[in-house]
Amino acid sequence: MSTCHRLRNLVRDSNDLWRQKFKERWTKLYSELKETSDILWFDMVVLRFKVAKNVKDSLEGFSSVCYPVGQPPHELMDYLISHNYPIISSASSVLFIEDELTKIIHHQTSKVNENLTSKNYARKVLQYLRSQRIQSMWLNLMSRPNSEKSLLEGAVLIAQWGQIEQEHLTSLQEVEQILDNIVLRARQLVHINGIVLDPENRRTVRQVLNCVNQVLYEEMGFKGNTENYYAHENSYIDKVLETRRGIPITLCIIYHEVAKRMGILCEPVSFPQHFLLRWREYPEREDADSYTFIDAFNQGASHQPRSCPAMIGQPRQNIRREAYAAVPAEQVFQRMVNNLIQCSRGHGDRQDNRRDDQRLRNQLHFSRLACVISPGQTPSVVAYAELAAFLGIYLEDAIKLLQSRGFNDEWTRVDFEPGHWERVRQITLTKCTTKLSEQQFQTTNRVACHRPPSMRFAVGLVMNYCCFSGELLRTMYTCVIVSWDARCQATDEWVSRMTRNLIRGRDQPFYYVLTEDGNAGYVAEDDLELHPEGVVINHADIGLHFESFDGRRYVPNAEKRAEYPDDEAVALSLIG
Incomplete structure (x- = not known):
């Protein structure tokens, strides 16, 4: 017995063994912890398992509080995130919690029988946790003097915000390492060609920029993404560095950072429809004529002011003088976010008349970032809050923003009567508070x-949904039923606009469904048929309603079963 006791103590006290075990199992978390010689790794392993149990237990209780709305109150998420654990700091506690959340979301071994409800709320808590951290980093960045606001740092934060649910968020240090490698190659070319940079000598500056162009465009193949211009990834600096495809503004930031490291100042220019850089090649000239403009989207091509309007198909007289001016970092960031909002709105009409919820959610997400970058701007806050009220999500946050102080309404160029923007805020605030009260009642x-x-049909069944647009166009979707009405509850106008050729008209059951493209629908029974096999439906709200997918149908969670107590038996009878 004493031998076993000694062996137990030997294993327990082998710090290097437990450090290795921790590193193997939680590699990412290990890399983020600041290792010191006094860490007892056995205690850290025990603590990591304790955090996992606490997070899982907490998430399992979310549905009973949040259903059927699905949006956890801030107080509930704050309680989970702010839980302090012994032997580590509060900052490290958050890292442990974040690591467990990402494990729940991204490390499921199978789509069959995974806990979808816990995964759903893990996603919401992770987004909340990370958004709070990114907002704090934005506040730090924007509080600096204009000369110290890094375009690269802001671009990384925008990329992190846009990919907030990814398992790994690319850090500023990782992006800087990639840029440093590009600069290293450019310096090699400068050395090989015997160039000695003199910032006052335009010839040597031009030679160095030619080396930058050679590395970026000829050797590495960076270019504008003309084939998929409106993809969100074109605005994420890490993805642009990975794919070497982007839009003008992200390619300009990369070019700006490389040139800066080479000792050349290239300033950002928010030119209409096409972002540019400029460097002062002709200091003896006046105003814009002293600058050469660089088009990073098109192989780093150089332009004089007179040729810039032709890039966007405009005559010179249509372009204002201020379009050639350098802009501060905040304007660059806002233009990047506005691009993402426009991408979220989509380009080209849908083939059907359904509301595109996924695009609206993306638009809401980036509208919130616009409020972070330039706080106190009423139009940005109102746009965000109106969309939050329409979708019924993030209402707590929208109300908090609308009630905050420090609004600056003097920026607008349009003259409104006194108190206009205050009335607009109050109207929007009423919408949000009313919607939140309705949800709390639900x-x-x-x-x-x-x-x-x-x-x-019954809740949880995977269906084929036939959607008509016009007289002939027919679109098929795969979907899952989440609820139903025994008879259509929509207006006659909606029925005439959204349905076609229904034999029973509105006098039949209508089903609320989640579709495979991330959207939702209200569908007549005549337009549904049972899917022959059952497939996974990738939708953000799937875990709000279901606890698992058993390979044939979605199994309702406890709250959904209580709401539709008769449906499970019917669903099982239909799939055999």
């Missing part, structure tokens, strides 16, 4: 829905 006043005998 969560505390749930009613069981008993199905009529004539209803064919």
Whole structure:
């Protein structure tokens, strides 16, 4: 017995063994911890398992509080995130919690029988946790003097915000390492060609920029993404460095950073429709004529002011003088975010008349970032809050923004009567508070829905949905039923606009469905048929309603089963 006791103590006290075990199991977390000689790794392993249990137990209780709305209150998420654990700091506690959340979201071994409800709330907590951290980093960046606001740092934060649910968020240090490697190659070319940079000598500056062009465009193949211009990835600096495809503004930031490291100042220019850089090649000239403009989207081509309008198909007289001026970092960041908002709105019409919820959510997400970068701008805050009220999400955050102080309404060029923007804020605030009150009533006043005998389908079934647009165009979607009405509850105008050739008209069951493209629909029973096999539906809200997918149908979670108590037996009878 004493031998076993000694062996146990030997294993327990082998710090290097437990350090290696921790590193193998939680590699990313290990790399983020600041290792010191006094860390007891056995205790860290025990703590990591304790954090995992606490996070899982907490998430399992979210649905009973949040259903059917699905948006956890800030107080609930703050309680989970701010939980302090012994032997580590509060900052390290957050790292442990974040690591467990990403494990729940990204490290499931199978799509079948994974806990979808816990995964759903893990995603929401992770987004909340990371958004709080990124906002704090933005506040730090924007509080600096203009000369110290790094374009690269802002671009990285925008990329992190846009990819906030990814397992790994690319850091500023990782991006800087890639740029340093590019600069190293450019310096090799400068040395090989015997160039000695003199910032006052335009010939040597031009020679160095030619070396930059050779590395970026000829050797590495950077170019504008003309084939998929409106993809979100074109605005993420890490993705542009990876794919070497981007839009003018991100390619300009990369060019700006490389040139800066080479000792050349290339200033950002927010030219209409096409972002540019400029460097002062002709200091003896006046105003814009003293600058050469660089088009990083098109192989680093150089332009004089007179040729810039032709790039966007405009005559010179249509371009104002200020379009050639350098702009501060905040304007660059806002233009990047506005690009992402426009990308989220989409380009080209849908083939059907359905509302595109996924695009609206993306638009809401980036509208929030616009409020972070330039706080106190009423139009940005109102646009965000109006969309939050429309979608019924992030209402707490929208209300907090609308009630905050420090709004600056003097920026607008349009003259409004005194108090205009204050009234707009109050109207929007009323919308948000009313919507939030309705949701709170829903969560505390749930009613069981008993199905009529004539209803064919049930909650959780995977279906094929036939959607008509116009007389001939027919689109098929795969979807899952999340709820139903025994008879259509929509208006006659909606029925005439959104449905076609229904034999039973509105006098039939209508089903709320989540579709494979990330959107939702309200569908007549006539337009649905049971999917022959059952497939996974990738939708952000799937875990709000279901606890798992069993390979054939979605299994309702406890709250959904209580709301539709008769549906499970019907679903099982239909799939055999």
